[in-house]
Amino acid sequence: MASNFKTVRLKKKDETQFGRSTALSFPLSTAGRLRVLLFVLVCIFINLIFPPEKIYESFDIPKEGDITKKPIIAPFTFDILKTDEELQRERAEAMAKVLPVLEYDYDVTEKIFNRFTWFFDNMTLLNAHETPDSVKQRLWADLKKDVSVSTIKAFTRGKVNADNLLFIIDNMLDEGISAVLVVRDIKERDDFKARYNIDFVNYLQYKGDFVTLLRDEGERTVPAKSLLVKEGVIEREKAQLKKMFPPGVLEAVYELIYAYVSPNIFYSEELTSQRRVLAANSVLKTSGKVIKDLEIVGKNKLVTPDIYRKIYSLQIAQESMRKDTSFDKIMPIMGRVFLNTLIVGLFFLFASQRRKDCFTKPAHIASIVLVLALQYTLLVATLKIVDVFLVPLDWNEKVEFAYLLPMVLGPMLITVLFDFEMGGVFCLTMAFLAGVVLHFEFRMTLVHFFAGLVAAAGVRNIRYRSQFFLTLLLYSFAYFVLITAMSLIKFGQYDQMTLFKNFGLAGLSGAISIMLAITLIWIFEKTFGITTNLSLIELSDMNSPVLKRLSIEAPGTYHHSVLIGNLAESAAEAISANPLKTRVLAYYHDIGKIHKPEYFIENQGNNNLHDKISPRMSALIISSHVKQGIDLAKRYKLPAAIRDVIKEHHGTTLISFFYEKAKELDETSRIMREEFCYPGPKPQTKESALIMLADSVEAASRALSEPTTSRLRSLTDSIIESKIADGQLDNCDLTFSDLAKIKESFMPVLAGMFHTRIEYPETDMKKTERRVVRPPEERPLQGNL
Numbered sequence: 001m002a003s004n005f006k007t008v009r010l011k012k013k014d015e016t017q018f019g020r021s022t023a024l025s026f027p028l029s030t031a032g033r034l035r036v037l038l039f040v041l042v043c044i045f046i047n048l049i050f051p052p053e054k055i056y057e058s059f060d061i062p063k064e065g066d067i068t069k070k071p072i073i074a075p076f077t078f079d080i081l082k083t084d085e086e087l088q089r090e091r092a093e094a095m096a097k098v099l100p101v102l103e104y105d106y107d108v109t110e111k112i113f114n115r116f117t118w119f120f121d122n123m124t125l126l127n128a129h130e131t132p133d134s135v136k137q138r139l140w141a142d143l144k145k146d147v148s149v150s151t152i153k154a155f156t157r158g159k160v161n162a163d164n165l166l167f168i169i170d171n172m173l174d175e176g177i178s179a180v181l182v183v184r185d186i187k188e189r190d191d192f193k194a195r196y197n198i199d200f201v202n203y204l205q206y207k208g209d210f211v212t213l214l215r216d217e218g219e220r221t222v223p224a225k226s227l228l229v230k231e232g233v234i235e236r237e238k239a240q241l242k243k244m245f246p247p248g249v250l251e252a253v254y255e256l257i258y259a260y261v262s263p264n265i266f267y268s269e270e271l272t273s274q275r276r277v278l279a280a281n282s283v284l285k286t287s288g289k290v291i292k293d294l295e296i297v298g299k300n301k302l303v304t305p306d307i308y309r310k311i312y313s314l315q316i317a318q319e320s321m322r323k324d325t326s327f328d329k330i331m332p333i334m335g336r337v338f339l340n341t342l343i344v345g346l347f348f349l350f351a352s353q354r355r356k357d358c359f360t361k362p363a364h365i366a367s368i369v370l371v372l373a374l375q376y377t378l379l380v381a382t383l384k385i386v387d388v389f390l391v392p393l394d395w396n397e398k399v400e401f402a403y404l405l406p407m408v409l410g411p412m413l414i415t416v417l418f419d420f421e422m423g424g425v426f427c428l429t430m431a432f433l434a435g436v437v438l439h440f441e442f443r444m445t446l447v448h449f450f451a452g453l454v455a456a457a458g459v460r461n462i463r464y465r466s467q468f469f470l471t472l473l474l475y476s477f478a479y480f481v482l483i484t485a486m487s488l489i490k491f492g493q494y495d496q497m498t499l500f501k502n503f504g505l506a507g508l509s510g511a512i513s514i515m516l517a518i519t520l521i522w523i524f525e526k527t528f529g530i531t532t533n534l535s536l537i538e539l540s541d542m543n544s545p546v547l548k549r550l551s552i553e554a555p556g557t558y559h560h561s562v563l564i565g566n567l568a569e570s571a572a573e574a575i576s577a578n579p580l581k582t583r584v585l586a587y588y589h590d591i592g593k594i595h596k597p598e599y600f601i602e603n604q605g606n607n608n609l610h611d612k613i614s615p616r617m618s619a620l621i622i623s624s625h626v627k628q629g630i631d632l633a634k635r636y637k638l639p640a641a642i643r644d645v646i647k648e649h650h651g652t653t654l655i656s657f658f659y660e661k662a663k664e665l666d667e668t669s670r671i672m673r674e675e676f677c678y679p680g681p682k683p684q685t686k687e688s689a690l691i692m693l694a695d696s697v698e699a700a701s702r703a704l705s706e707p708t709t710s711r712l713r714s715l716t717d718s719i720i721e722s723k724i725a726d727g728q729l730d731n732c733d734l735t736f737s738d739l740a741k742i743k744e745s746f747m748p749v750l751a752g753m754f755h756t757r758i759e760y761p762e763t764d765m766k767k768t769e770r771r772v773v774r775p776p777e778e779r780p781l782q783g784n785l
Contacts, residue, residue: 034362038369039348043341045373046433049380061311062303072296078317079286080310086287091280098279099212099221100204101271102178106216108264109173115260116169119143120162123155146259147252154252164244165253172237172261178227179263180204182211196231204267213265230261290314339436344372347429351422356733358418363528367417368426371524375410375430379437382406402438403483403505407431407448408455408475409513409520415456416521416532419578423460427452443489447482454478455510459517463537463580468514479506531641536584539638546591546636556602557593560698561586567694567749568687574745575738577686585645586691588638592629592646596621615662619655619676626650626678641687648688649695650678651728682731689732693720693742701750712750716743 062068082090122139125131143152154160181203183189189203206224213222228236234257245253290296290310297307351359351368358364386401410430415423428449435445455478458471483502525535538544542551551558565586572582597603599610599621610618629646632638659676683689696719704711720739723729734742 035348035352035359035365038365039344042369042372043337043344046340046344046376047337049377061315062308064303064305064308066303068297068299068301068303071299072311072314074290074292074294074296074314076317077292078290078314080288080290081313081316082285082287083309087283087285090283094279094283095276098272098276099208099210100182100206100224101212101214101268101275102180102227102265103268103271104176104213104215105264105266108262112173112260112262112264113166113169116166116256119146119155119256119260120166123152123162126152126156127158147255151252151255154249155256159249160245160253165256168237168240168244169257169261172233173264175233176213176227176265177233177261177263178229178265178267180227180267181229182206182224182227192231196235198231201229214268214271227265230258230263234258234261286313336436340433343429343432343436347372347425350425355418355422358422364418364530367524367528367530368414368422371410371413371417372426372429374520375407376433378406378409379430379434383437401505402434402441402444403447403479403502404509405434405448406509406513406516407434408452408510409516411452411456412459412471412513412517413520413524415459416462416517416534417524417530420456420460423456424453427456443486447479447486450482451475451478451506455513461580462533465518465534468518472510472514475510476503476507479503479510525639529640531581531639533578533580535639536580539642540580540584540587542587546594546632546638547587549594550591554590554593554597554600554603556604557590557597557600560602561588561590563698563753564589564691564694567698567746568690570745570749571690571694571742572687574741575686575734577690581641582687582690585642585687586694588629588633588642589645589649589691589695590625590629591632592625592627594632595625595628600625610658615658615665616675619658619662622655622658623650623678644684645688645691647679648681648683648685649691650680651682651692651726652677652680653723653726653728682728684731686732686734686738689729689734690742692728693723694746696723697746697750698753701753707750707753709747709751713743713747716746716750 122143126136126139140152179202181189181192181201183192183203183205184207185205189201189205193199193201209224210221211224211227213220213227234254241250241253290313296310296314297303301307303311358368382405383402386404407427407430411423411427414426431445431449431452434448435441438444455471455475458474459467462468480503483499483506487499521532521534524530525532531539541547547558550561565583568586569579569583571577572579593600593603599618613621626646630643633643633646654673655676655678659671659673662671662676683692697716700715700719701707701712704715720743
């Protein structure tokens, strides 16, 4: 499927590469799309596992009596909250001020009055002569249920004026008869019971002087003592009754009133409770305001109760603002996503532009992303463990446990797998990510960055796994210095015990990180095919099976490879490439010559087998050592870097001697140049390019009859120029400055070589591209050309 993506190229101003303008590009090839995809996935992963704790700057609340370490300024206007005790007291006071609510019941009043009218109507029927006896008997039976016979007789004799009694009853009901006795205490209740010789009375204990009475005409406040129960109301009306009725019927009147009068004013506990709740809720939770930008407390000031209340109120206001609306909730998430994406994005941008060699192969990209994800996961997991098991600690104490974070693991892995530059940038990236997680604790960002940088530097040129333990010592010393420095900056805030605790946490973190690194490096090497210095040291053993075979079956090639290693290693040191990697790759670059060693000049005696075969067959045999080398590398499970240098160290150069010879023998112009070229590809790394140049220079220098310094320098110049002209160095990152350093680094090594060869007579410039060769009649064929 054709790609619709285009490549954007930016001119590089200060340097060109081999006569062509070097461009900074953003290729959206397969590798480019993989980088974009992994970048998006990493950002999503980091933001998903980000701790749910808030990312806002931490706000430490000093306690009453503490001395403030910095001034606290109001970031916005907020209310000063009352303390819980103060709020409870004011609410209780507000509830106590609510008067008991009593309701006048008009329906009950009407029923009571109707009972009296019913009684007098019956009296009228009893006194009427026309009333049948049967009816009178039934009326007597009904009335005797409520009052005594004597009372009925007293009313039938007509000695009680019904209208006068109904008038009094109406007044009594209008003023109200309470269903509860309002008393201040139990003693008052008991006195009331004794006074009226009653066993039970409903009562309301209330120490106030007034109550609220609800009637149809409205709500009014009345004295609590004005609310009388039935006994009190009758007692109050006795004087009026004595004036209106003769003594002989008073007892009958009293009995009738007691029988038919009942309360019509009732205490409403529901309404009273509702009003008290409203009163409690109406109490303000605040006692004032703090205006924006006002200094709440200065530095080194005593925290008084009033100041503490303001600081506490500020923290509550911040929490409330985050929870009030969905917009406020999403703002921290947006900020977190932006920060994390920016940090990771800068790392990806640096790696993809500055270190293309580390960020072009899918396996390399995947390994970097996996280390980043692993490091971040360990960071978040460690903080979660601290948070779960150390919940009682305040934030400052939890921050100290950040020394336990395994922050040096990632920088060490990246440095060993790639190089120190990548490790340093990775360390900076993780330090910033940790700073975001740790509520922007800048000091912890600095500590983790410098400690990680020291750990990465400790494994920069690692050769043996035992060097990890030296790195642990360096790392521990770095943490000792950094923690001590932070303590001094904070004016000895940490006591001796805290310092020792921090040292211990940092040392434990380093030990865990190193043990993980030793294991993970091996896993990454095997999984992603990355060759580290540790593997290179093992591969540099001359007694390895394949090198042992090379020394026995192709001794000339073995010696030639050692010399190439010397030349290429010197050049690698000059241009800051990987010297160890370059030397080891040189040892293995020609292992394919084991297949037919006798066809290569360094392994021949006086008999040249190429004289007996056609030039096309000779070229095929010479070029086949590349394929044979790859097969051997696979058989011996050599890493990808060795397989790559085997393919790349000749690039697509022309096997010029046999090409020219073939053209001389075949005048029909049927000779195709491509048949006499190496399959390639061209060198993709600095190390492969160095081996290509060292291979050609070493082979050609052996042909010089008098290898003086000037002639060696001229020879080196001509070979480098021919490689540039042929485009063999187009795909590696060498610059003209690098090439000048390479040439100068070759000179001391070449001067130390005392083996000479007869100089090739130079043929036509265009045909041989300034290659120095030797006619076949003067010497056996040099297979390295």
